[in-house]
Amino acid sequence: KHTCAIFDLDGVLVDTAKYHYLAWKELADRLGFSFTLQDNERLKGVSRMASLDILLEVGQMTEHFTQAEKESLAEEKNNRYVEFISKLDESELLEGSLALLETLKAKGVKIALGSASKNAKMILENVGITAFFDVIVDGNAVSKAKPDPEVFTLGADQLNVPYEQCVVFEDSQAGLEAAKAVGMLALGVGQEQDLPQADVVFPTLKSFPVGVYF
Ligand code: G6P
Numbered sequence: 001k002h003t004c005a006i007f008d009l010d011g012v013l014v015d016t017a018k019y020h021y022l023a024w025k026e027l028a029d030r031l032g033f034s035f036t037l038q039d040n041e042r043l044k045g046v047s048r049m050a051s052l053d054i055l056l057e058v059g060q061m062t063e064h065f066t067q068a069e070k071e072s073l074a075e076e077k078n079n080r081y082v083e084f085i086s087k088l089d090e091s092e093l094l095e096g097s098l099a100l101l102e103t104l105k106a107k108g109v110k111i112a113l114g115s116a117s118k119n120a121k122m123i124l125e126n127v128g129i130t131a132f133f134d135v136i137v138d139g140n141a142v143s144k145a146k147p148d149p150e151v152f153t154l155g156a157d158q159l160n161v162p163y164e165q166c167v168v169f170e171d172s173q174a175g176l177e178a179a180k181a182v183g184m185l186a187l188g189v190g191q192e193q194d195l196p197q198a199d200v201v202f203p204t205l206k207s208f209p210v211g212v213y214f
Pocket residue numbers: 010020043044045046047048051078115116117118119120139
């Protein structure tokens with residue numbers, strides 16, 4: 001059995017993916033190209049600057065901007081995103097996430113966050129789940145983005161848990177790849193066809209059978 005649960009944030013615990021999309025889409029609209037929900041799938045789990053590169057590629061504008069201009073575009077997107085998430089509350093927790101955190105806590109399972117987002121702490125605070133986490137690893141703590149496993153190994157190392165005792169809850173392909181690379185159980189949350197890298201997939205956290213894994 002496993003002794004540690006590592007959670008991705010956006011799209012696993014909290015329904016923030018839609019706000020990332022809205023903020024990116026506003027930027028694309030302003031730059032004069034369309035950015036669809038399907039294009040947005042490619043941004044899941046991907047860092048802010050890497051997401052901008054993908055967005056500009058979709059708009060065929062990769063060559064149009066200097067590094068400094070790209071940083072200001074990313075900042076523009078983030079300012080808009082922060083406006084959205086500053087109004088978040090517990091109603092934006094995804095189905096089953098609060099109950100699962102409570103059950104794991106009661107069982108004495110160690111709980112870590114492994115998110116690429118630099119806004120993770122604000123989100124945890126606004127939806128009221130900060131206290132569940134024994135360690136928080138976010139986009140400010142890592143130097144290498146998913147699919148590099150650093151965002152998960154940093155947490156496990158701080159908790160002194162062997163990697164094979166960790167279950168990683170993820171909605172992105174990059175995150176599942178990262179978990180598998182270090183022998184953690186890669187648990188996909190979402191649709192099976194979107195997450196071929198997963199060891200096992202559940203449509204939501206609500207259907208996750210805790211006793212089978214912990
Ligand atoms: C998560 C999301 C991505 C987002 C990344 C960075 O991985 O799935 O869509 O780009 O975090 O988030 P940030 O809040 O730092 O821009």
